[in-house]
Amino acid sequence: MKKLMMIGMLSAASYTVAHAQQPAGDTTMRYYSRLVASKDAADHATLESHLYKLLKSDKEKDWLVARNYFYQLGKGKVVDSINAAVKARFPLGMEMLQEEAKKVYAEKDPVKKEALYKALVKKFPPNKPGAESILYDYVRNAVSSAYADVDNVKKAVEYANMIETPIWKGEGWAGAAQRLAARGHKDEALELYKKAQANSFKYLTTHRNEPGAGFAGMGYVGYSTRAAALYIDKKDYANAEKYIKAAFDSSKGVSGDLYSTYAKVLVQQGKDQQAFDLIDAAVRAGQATPGMKESLKTLYPKVKGSAAGYDDYIVAVNKSLAETTRKTLARQMINEPAPAFELKDVDGNTVSLAALKGKVLVLDFWATWCGPCKRSFPSMKMAQDRYKDNPDVKFLFIHTLEQEKNATDSAKAYVTRNGFPFTVLMDLKDDQGKNKVCSDYGVKGIPTKFVIDKEGNIRFRFVGFAGGEDAAVEEVAAMVELAQQPKKS
Structure with a gap:
């Protein structure tokens, strides 16, 4: 407690010049959130002065609000002090x-x-x-x-x-x-x-x-x-x-699992035309599972009267998916400088953005505890395999937001055990408890993926994984191809 109050007095003395007026119409939380998101040091100083005032309150919720924003400011030691003080001050509290x-x-x-x-x-x-x-x-x-x-x-x-x-x-x-x-x-x-x-x-x-x-x-x-x-x-x-x-x-956002289960139910009831139409829609959306594709091949002669033409039909459907994906993504391109990074891989080798200039990079932020991250890996392996003979395209899987001390060993063991030939970089917590690269890239949740062009600019940012291997592979491929094209002046 003494440690916390000493920090509070020093901070109050340092930040007396930074008192800004709270804009009319702003709630306190919205005001604090704007300050913490600001890149202006004066705004962070103003926020800290407000937070230390909260620590004079006799209400536990005020202390917890202060702790939350100190954490967002990266003040790990202050957070630790608040944690200890709250338990002593509010023995029957939250x-x-x-x-x-x-x-x-x-x-x-x-x-x-x-x-x-x-x-x-x-x-x-x-x-x-x-x-x-x-x-x-x-x-x-x-x-x-x-x-x-x-x-x-x-x-x-x-x-x-x-x-x-x-x-x-x-x-x-x-x-x-x-x-x-x-x-x-x-x-x-x-x-x-x-x-x-x-x-x-x-x-x-x-x-x-x-x-x-x-x-x-x-x-x-x-x-x-x-x-x-x-x-x-x-x-x-x-x-x-x-x-x-x-x-x-x-x-x-209909997923492959939904399509698959619905198709199975229709097939079991002999509703062949409905099942075919549903799987056809799944294939065109890139959401068809291998099992659904097998069902489609079985259903095709039943609804068309003959197996003739099936191969041409599949080629046309896949071509349509690739073209649609490319047109959609072309409208979503961005152009932002990629933050520099230098990280160790799971074997201790150093990898940096600067050393990879001249290559198109696909960054995949993930963690071993993240289910959607791991579910996306088979698709990411397929996408990486598509470019295995292209030295100008590099995939990097950045393990971040770890929740265990032996995160490096766990990450290496996971990809090795599952046969994923990935380059895994470790974005471990720094002295302030932050995963720096994750923070620098503005990652709010994982999986989050970035495609960076040869000049070191972020051209695509995409979050999450909805399922559907074909769709995921075509999306990554389209982004990589678009990122290789010359930027329009």
Whole structure:
């Protein structure tokens, strides 16, 4: 505490000249966010002076706001001081509640986990609404999951049904359902997925204007798809079609998994023309799985009357996908100087942007804990293979935002184990706790990919992975080809 207050006094003395007026109409949080995003040192100084004032408050939430913005400023030591001070100053506050919750999460035995949950509730009674309310639901979900993992279906469902936050009920039910289904308790899992889907649908329709509706509605496609998969297991294809159609119709960015499941249900019901049309659309969108392509080959003579012309049809479809992708991406090109970097690869070799000038670079920011990052790797391998004989194109996979001390070993082990011939660079945390290259490139979430031209300018930035290997490969290929073209004056 003394350390924190000493830092506060020094900062206040240093920044007295930097007091700016908060613009009319700005909320405090919006004002702070603008200051932290600024590249002007004076704005950061102004923000710090505000944050140290918050640390004089007798409200824990003010301290937590200060901690959040100090973290964004890269003030790791100040954050550590605040962490220690908050726990001492607010022994029954949110931070200490979270500490007790961690004990529940860490316990593996479901009976002991349940006892820890009950002790937490006794010490921190959940008798008032607020930001901490959902934390109790997270803990209940943890207890539910633990019981599901040992086949105690009754307790798993009981704790899943105890979740109180309306917008999070779907996640609670779905979490229990996923574990129960994995253990073979598919009927109970199906009922929970159906409840989750119905709750989510409510927030897409009648409750769409309520706070948190966007989050609650976001799970609708996933819950519907999983319910459909369980109906497929029961060979109840009529109900499976009902749920997968609901997911398909609701999805704004239809994925390969949706196409695949929907096509399977149609094929099983003998709806050949519908199945063909659906898979045809998936192929044209670059979302067809290998299994779907096999089904397409089987369906083609059934709906066309003959297998003749199939090869020409596939060539035309693939050509159309490549042309459409190229035209779309040509309108999305940017031209920004790429921040310089110098990183070690997993074998200790130094790789820098400067040394690679004259090559088109594809940077892929990822981490071993990131599911979408890893799901995109088969496509990225296919894209890299397309340019394996082109010395002017280089793929670099930058591991960042690590969550373990042996991140380098883990990253190397992952790509080696899975046969990905990638050059993996390590963007490890610096003394301030920041992943510098990730920060310099403005990466907000992973996977994020960049295509850099031969002059060292960023020409494309794209985030996430929606699935669909063909689409992903064609997108990367189109970006690389466009980045090699001379810039228009």
